[in-house]
Amino acid sequence: MRTPRLLALVAAAAATVPLAACGGGNDDAASGAGDKITVDASDTECKVAASESDAGTVTFAIANKGNKVTEFYVYAPGDRVMGEVENIAPGLSRELIVELASGTYETACKPGMIGKGIRNAFQVSGSAPALTEDAKLAQATKDYQRYVKSQTGALIEQTTAFVTAVKAGDVEKAKTLFPIARTYWERIEPVAESFGDLDPKIDAREADLEAGQEWTGFHKIEKDLWVAKDVSKSGPTADQLLADVKTIVDKANTVTLSPVQLANGSKGLLDEVATGKITGEEDTFSHTDLWDFAANVEGSQAAIAALRPALEEKDAALVKTLDERFAAVEAALEKHRDGDGWKLHNTLSQADLKTLSDEINALSEPISKVAALVAGK
Amino acid sequence: MQRRKVIGLAGAGVVGAATAGAVAWRSTANGEAAQESADRIAFYGERQAGIITPAQDRLHFVAFDVITKDKAALVDMLQSWTAAAARMTQGKEAGALGAVGGLPEAPPEDTGEALGLPPADLTLTIGFGPSLFDSRFGLRDKKPAALADLPKFPGDTLDPALSGGDLCVQACANDPQVAVHAIRNLARIGMGVVSVRWSQLGFGRTSSTSTTQATPRNLFGFKDGTANLKAEETSLLDDHLWVRAGDGPDWMTGGSYLVTRKIRMLVEPWDRTSLLEQETIFGRNKGEGAPLTGRSEFDEPDFAVRGDDGEPVIATNAHVRLAHPTQNGGARLLRRGYNFVDGSDGLGRLDAGLFFIAYQRDPRRQFVPVQMRLARQDELNEYIRHVSSGLFACPPGLLAADDFWGRSLFT
Numbered sequence: 024m025r026t027p028r029l030l031a032l033v034a035a036a037a038a039t040v041p042l043a044a045c046g047g048g049n050d051d052a053a054s055g056a057g058d059k060i061t062v063d064a065s066d067t068e069c070k071v072a073a074s075e076s077d078a079g080t081v082t083f084a085i086a087n088k089g090n091k092v093t094e095f096y097v098y099a100p101g102d103r104v105m106g107e108v109e110n111i112a113p114g115l116s117r118e119l120i121v122e123l124a125s126g127t128y129e130t131a132c133k134p135g136m137i138g139k140g141i142r143n144a145f146q147v148s149g150s151a152p153a154l155t156e157d158a159k160l161a162q163a164t165k166d167y168q169r170y171v172k173s174q175t176g177a178l179i180e181q182t183t184a185f186v187t188a189v190k191a192g193d194v195e196k197a198k199t200l201f202p203i204a205r206t207y208w209e210r211i212e213p214v215a216e217s218f219g220d221l222d223p224k225i226d227a228r229e230a231d232l233e234a235g236q237e238w239t240g241f242h243k244i245e246k247d248l249w250v251a252k253d254v255s256k257s258g259p260t261a262d263q264l265l266a267d268v269k270t271i272v273d274k275a276n277t278v279t280l281s282p283v284q285l286a287n288g289s290k291g292l293l294d295e296v297a298t299g300k301i302t303g304e305e306d307t308f309s310h311t312d313l314w315d316f317a318a319n320v321e322g323s324q325a326a327i328a329a330l331r332p333a334l335e336e337k338d339a340a341l342v343k344t345l346d347e348r349f350a351a352v353e354a355a356l357e358k359h360r361d362g363d364g365w366k367l368h369n370t371l372s373q374a375d376l377k378t379l380s381d382e383i384n385a386l387s388e389p390i391s392k393v394a395a396l397v398a399g400k
Numbered sequence: 401m402q403r404r405k406v407i408g409l410a411g412a413g414v415v416g417a418a419t420a421g422a423v424a425w426r427s428t429a430n431g432e433a434a435q436e437s438a439d440r441i442a443f444y445g446e447r448q449a450g451i452i453t454p455a456q457d458r459l460h461f462v463a464f465d466v467i468t469k470d471k472a473a474l475v476d477m478l479q480s481w482t483a484a485a486a487r488m489t490q491g492k493e494a495g496a497l498g499a500v501g502g503l504p505e506a507p508p509e510d511t512g513e514a515l516g517l518p519p520a521d522l523t524l525t526i527g528f529g530p531s532l533f534d535s536r537f538g539l540r541d542k543k544p545a546a547l548a549d550l551p552k553f554p555g556d557t558l559d560p561a562l563s564g565g566d567l568c569v570q571a572c573a574n575d576p577q578v579a580v581h582a583i584r585n586l587a588r589i590g591m592g593v594v595s596v597r598w599s600q601l602g603f604g605r606t607s608s609t610s611t612t613q614a615t616p617r618n619l620f621g622f623k624d625g626t627a628n629l630k631a632e633e634t635s636l637l638d639d640h641l642w643v644r645a646g647d648g649p650d651w652m653t654g655g656s657y658l659v660t661r662k663i664r665m666l667v668e669p670w671d672r673t674s675l676l677e678q679e680t681i682f683g684r685n686k687g688e689g690a691p692l693t694g695r696s697e698f699d700e701p702d703f704a705v706r707g708d709d710g711e712p713v714i715a716t717n718a719h720v721r722l723a724h725p726t727q728n729g730g731a732r733l734l735r736r737g738y739n740f741v742d743g744s745d746g747l748g749r750l751d752a753g754l755f756f757i758a759y760q761r762d763p764r765r766q767f768v769p770v771q772m773r774l775a776r777q778d779e780l781n782e783y784i785r786h787v788s789s790g791l792f793a794c795p796p797g798l799l800a801a802d803d804f805w806g807r808s809l810f811t
């Protein structure tokens with residue numbers, strides 16, 4: 024999953040941050056298990072104190088010394104997330120403990136939580152037993168479950184911040200937090216949707232309602248913020264939203280999706296994009312649909328990434344196609360970035376939307392083959 | 401990639417069971433038996449089917465943009481398309497596993513809405529647009545001069561979003577669901593490589609391409625295209641329809657150039673027009689379709705005859721006069737257009753008209769001068785608007801199952 028842009032970024036990072044300079048000498052950099060590897064994250068840099076480690080448990084200690092919220096990831100090839108810490112506020116330090124087999128990895132800081140982040144190569148050596156195909160599939164569900172856990176943690180934090188702003192009557196702040204909170208929601212939507220009654224309470228659009236049905240959730244508050252421009256009566260809805268999010272998060276963290284469900288979830292997220300986000304139906308008042316769009320794609324990619332070791336064995340050519348098409352979607356979307364966020368849906372031309380739609384279709388078609396591959400023994 | 405393999409395998413000569421009725425067997429170039437029956441049109445042959453094939457009753461026409469820069473991916477898709485087209489025109493499903501034969505966890509290889517329907521004379525005809533010959537795929541040198549962009553005609557109100565395209569596929573059948581099924585499956589196979597630019601459904605063919613067919617009527621209620629080229633007029637076809645060796649690049653020899661025009665008809669004003677004016681505008685009577693100087697449809701119009709008032713009986717700006725070969729240096733076209741109704745337009749007006757389709761040896765000498773004359777003078781222009789335009793080079797047919805659409809162009 025390397026866009027040319029990303030490659031350039033990685034190369035630049037490697038060039039400006041020589042590996043030897045990261046942690047002093049080789050002596051203290053590569054001892055592996057036991058020692059923490061410090062990560063100094065700023066808005067422009069990601070200084071990882073070591074570029075290699077022995078196989079086994081590796082602990083990173085990340086300090087956010089910048090002014091933007093950041094995230095830290097360890098990626099295996101194909102951007103398979105081996106471990107991540109979401110939502111590290113400025114001034115805070117967090118730890119990531121991750122188990123790594125021998126192989127080539129990348130670390131990434133994501134100041135502002137956007138894009139591919141600032142990357143560094145990370146090499147792990149030593150012995151690790153090879154997994155069977157079944158074990159790889161089992162591992163995929165575990166990896167994805169961990170991803171869900173990290174996302175739900177951030178979802179609660181960001182929804183809390185959003186709800187707090189709403190209840191404080193701070194319309195402007197609430198407007199900026201709305202798409203950020205939804206990002207974590209939209210990334211794990213297939214999990215959320217498995218809880219039939221809670222999903223509509225949190226995410227129903229006005230048009231979805233039946234006559235007489237009570238409207239709650241994100242989009243009700245969205246209308247208050249953007250249309251009424253008044254949240255003085257939105258408190259109870261905001262409280263309800265946070266309570267519902269907490270309930271769904273508790274449930275989501277107990278669910279283990281099967282590999283086939285993972286595959287269908289990744290396709291489902293792209294279908295969400297094709298049906299709701301391209302059309303601007305999702306965030307009809309705020310027009311922040313591209314945030315949801317990006318989050319759906321990221322969530323889809325996370326599910327595929329979890330399945331990747333198994334897929335590599337079954338159909339390497341398909342994996343290559345998926346890599347290329349995820350990269351193409353990202354490149355098409357990247358044209359519409361606006362600062363740390365995205366342009367509003369209603370500022371895109373029909374031609375822009377057509378291009379995005381084409382790229383989503385191009386990606387969805389090969390993704391629709393994954394479920395059968397995973398199921399076919 | 402998996403799909404292509406499966407389709408390719410199945411494309412290699414699977415022959416369906418003989419059905420009752422007139423069934424003829426003939427050999428294709430590689431010796432395989434291909435079946436032709438009353439409702440099945442041979443896919444392989446010297447010419448592409450769907451040009452002089454007696455016009456079927458229904459149309460689904462689609463124009464695509466190529467969205468990949470990877471020539472190999474495009475060629476790969478054209479191979480997949482060819483295999484699927486060969487199957488579907490013979491009444492089979494788009495892929496070997498079909499609509500219900502695959503794994504339950506996988507999306508079906510065929511979308512399934514044509515299951516149980518007959519082949520319905522389905523033909524699939526491919527064409528390549530001028531824009532395909534830009535710098536993307538190294539085709540500049542292969543672009544035929546005859547594929548020059550059409551000029552702007554006076555009065556054109558073309559919508560660019562409904563015009564042009566790098567590729568087109570014309571699906572004609574006697575069952576609309578069969579035609580739609582074919583286009584839908586090709587569009588799906590092409591995802592990531594091509595993107596649908598525009599498409600058009602048509603019903604009620606508006607011309608006959610065979611002497612066995614009666615001349616149909618357009619939505620103005622008139623017989624149109626009486627002077628059309630017919631499949632039986634072999635030597636006329638050689639002069640006016642099929643591209644000859646030496647006309648242009650070799651890959652087009654035996655092919656034909658396709659012009660499409662979507663012509664919106666303003667039916668409500670037309671319906672308030674007197675019969676006399678309607679007949680004057682066309683230069684034919686409405687009942688028989690006879691020229692105003694004759695008694696039956698196929699009487700040659702006599703443009704010299706004047707009435708008691710000293711004016712020509714067939715007006716100087718009548719449609720039949722302006723479009724007639726004798727008035728256009730002998731230029732003839734093979735038309736196989738369709739009526740369309742795309743619902744209503746929100747103002748309560750029928751969104752309807754003629755999807756004009758014409759095949760010819762060289763648009764610069766045939767469609768362009770005729771349309772220029774019509775655009776300048778035709779009294780009918782008061783009641784019609786040209787809203788979409790397309791131009792495509794349709795190569796000759798495929799002779800063998802290992803050939804594929806576009807091979808002569810891309811390799």
Ligand SMILES: [Cu+2]
Binds near residue numbers: 625719723
């Ligand atoms: Cu005419």
